[in-house]
Amino acid sequence: MKLYYAPESRAVRVAWLLEELGLAYDVHKFSLGEKSMREPKYLTLHPLGRVPTLEDGENRLFESGAIVQYLLEKYGNGRFVPPSDSSNFASYLQWFHYAEGMIMPPMNTLVVETILLPPERRTEVNVKRASKLLNQMLYAVNENLTDKDYLVGSEMTAAEFMTGHAVIMSQRLGIDMEDKPNLVDYINRLESREAFKTASNK
Amino acid sequence: MKLYYAPESRAVRVAWLLEELGLAYDVHKFSLGEKSMREPKYLTLHPLGRVPTLEDGENRLFESGAIVQYLLEKYGNGRFVPPSDSSNFASYLQWFHYAEGMIMPPMNTLVVETILLPPERRTEVNVKRASKLLNQMLYAVNENLTDKDYLVGSEMTAAEFMTGHAVIMSQRLGIDMEDKPNLVDYINRLESREAFKTASNK
Numbered sequence: 001m002k003l004y005y006a007p008e009s010r011a012v013r014v015a016w017l018l019e020e021l022g023l024a025y026d027v028h029k030f031s032l033g034e035k036s037m038r039e040p041k042y043l044t045l046h047p048l049g050r051v052p053t054l055e056d057g058e059n060r061l062f063e064s065g066a067i068v069q070y071l072l073e074k075y076g077n078g079r080f081v082p083p084s085d086s087s088n089f090a091s092y093l094q095w096f097h098y099a100e101g102m103i104m105p106p107m108n109t110l111v112v113e114t115i116l117l118p119p120e121r122r123t124e125v126n127v128k129r130a131s132k133l134l135n136q137m138l139y140a141v142n143e144n145l146t147d148k149d150y151l152v153g154s155e156m157t158a159a160e161f162m163t164g165h166a167v168i169m170s171q172r173l174g175i176d177m178e179d180k181p182n183l184v185d186y187i188n189r190l191e192s193r194e195a196f197k198t199a200s201n202k
Numbered sequence: 203m204k205l206y207y208a209p210e211s212r213a214v215r216v217a218w219l220l221e222e223l224g225l226a227y228d229v230h231k232f233s234l235g236e237k238s239m240r241e242p243k244y245l246t247l248h249p250l251g252r253v254p255t256l257e258d259g260e261n262r263l264f265e266s267g268a269i270v271q272y273l274l275e276k277y278g279n280g281r282f283v284p285p286s287d288s289s290n291f292a293s294y295l296q297w298f299h300y301a302e303g304m305i306m307p308p309m310n311t312l313v314v315e316t317i318l319l320p321p322e323r324r325t326e327v328n329v330k331r332a333s334k335l336l337n338q339m340l341y342a343v344n345e346n347l348t349d350k351d352y353l354v355g356s357e358m359t360a361a362e363f364m365t366g367h368a369v370i371m372s373q374r375l376g377i378d379m380e381d382k383p384n385l386v387d388y389i390n391r392l393e394s395r396e397a398f399k400t401a402s403n404k
Contacts, residue, residue, distance in 0.1 A: 047342040048304065059292040063303045065267075066295035073286045084275045090261040093268035100302040101265045102250065108307050123325065140249040 001025040004045065004053040005202055006032045008172065010064040011052035013161045015199035017068055021075055027202045033116065065100060068161050080158040088152050095151040095159035098141070103166040106134040110173055131175070138170055138180055145182035149189060164190050203227040206247065206255040207404055208234045210374065212266040213254035215363045217401035219270055223277055229404045235318065267302060270363050282360040290354050297353040297361035300343070305368040308336040312375055333377070340372055340382055347384035351391060366392050 003018065005011040005027050018025050030037050030051060037049040046053045046062045053062040054070070061067060072081055082088040109130035113122050141163065144151060151159045168187055171177055177184050190196055205220065207213040207229050220227050232239050232253060239251040248255045248264045255264040256272070263269060274283055284290040311332035315324050343365065346353060353361045370389055373379055379386050392398055 047345065048338060056292075058289065061292040061296040063296050063299035065299040065303065066292075069295050069299075070292055073291075087260065089275075090258075090263040090268075090272055093271050094263040094265050097265035097268040097271075097302070100299070101267065101306075104303075105307045105310050109311070121327075123327065125323075125325070126328065136250065143249065 002028060002055040004028045004030065004042070004051050006030040006051045007200065007202070008032060008169070009051050010165070012199050013064045013165045014052045014054060014067045014071070015202055016165070016196050017071055017080075017158070017161050019195035019199050020193075021071065021079065023071075023075055029202060065096070065162060068158055072158055080156065080161075082152065082157060088157075092152045092157050092159055095144075095157075095163050097162075098137075098159075099162035099166040102137045102140075103134065103163065103170065106130040106137065107166065107170060107173065110134065114173070134170060134175060138167065138175065138183060141167060142180040142182045145186055149186075160190060204230060204257040206230045206232065206244070206253050208232040208253045209402065209404070210234060210371070211253050212367070214401050215266045215367045216254045216256060216269045216273070217404055218367070218398050219273055219282075219360070219363050221397035221400050222395075223273065223281065225273075225277055231404060267298070267364060270360055274360055282358065282363075284354065284359060290359075294354045294359050294361055297346075297359075297365050299364075300339075300361075301364035301368040304339045304342075305336065305365065305372065308332040308339065309368065309372060309375065312336065316375070336372060336377060340369065340377065340385060343369060344382040344384045347388050351388075362392060 001018075001023065003011065003014055003025050005015060006029065009032050015025075015027070032051075036042065037051070043049055045055070045060060050062065052064055052067055053060070054067045056070075056074075059070070061070060072079070082092045107130075109126060113127045113130065141151070148154060150156050151163055164186070167183055168190060171183075171187055177187070203220075203225065205213065205216055205227050207217060208231065211234050217227075217229070234253075238244065239253070245251055247257075247262060252264065254266055254269055255262070256269045258272075258276075261272070263272060274281070284294045309332075311328060315329045315332065343353070350356060352358050353365055366388070369385055370392060373385075373389055379389070
């Protein structure tokens, strides 16, 4: 397998899962936003020039959520996914999809407005609006973690690779976590995993 | 089952699948943005006060992608999902997740900037930037549909409920489709389905 990767990107989600499952993979490393991501060769793999993209034999796909689902189905042997007849299954799916549905849209805006755009093109009102929205999304996660260590219960699931990673990225982007104490504990819990550390430093 | 729904929202995705599967369900109908979506009673179901939310016996979940996956697993009998050992499986997952990963972030911005915000708080640069990005996302879908009727091949899959619906919403938001002829055909193909029509007019 080959993973097209950049540090501090959604590609870490995929590398993290690969590490947790102990699967071997090659890494093609980009820096986020570097020019070679827009070169014709890479655009044949990913038409928008983003990461992650995974090649696995004849199969090739992008979208972190899709790749995580693909790897779990092919190589997971049931790990990180509650059985579909369990009481946790609905909640698992919800928190898996929460990352892209809720957290990432305002985070995308924050990344654009605080990192990618040159200072003279940034808009303060966009930063304020996105920060407010992102905080709302994170309060709901904080609330959900009141009585449990992981999003869906006492055991880690693949929702952690998605929404857990999005929570970690929010903190690294400078979102204040002081009023979200459950997230502080949760982030420590996830960041202390060897698989996460390895995946973050490819 | 009970579906919390609003017209022209992501809840149509869920209603569409329910109709295609011939499942019975009750509808609680909101108008997008109406105050009662923020009332404490509904916030216990969905902490952000959005739609869709699904109640199914003891199970309760939000996020359209999660609900679609849940319904397919529980009641789909394999419909709309390529087998995991088929050559289409990776592509299916990719186009399923493309909706929220790629299309919806700029579409969210467009909805905020052209519909939800009062005119004096709208920012022209945001509309331009989001329109440009949304067009890029849609060109990739148009390209993918060059040689097939549906996102993953000759047969409809659940990727249509997600990315297909997002394409339809883009057109209704005023995105020009003249330079994306495959999308025009694709939209007609999807909108002509009875299940889609019924789901859109709950």
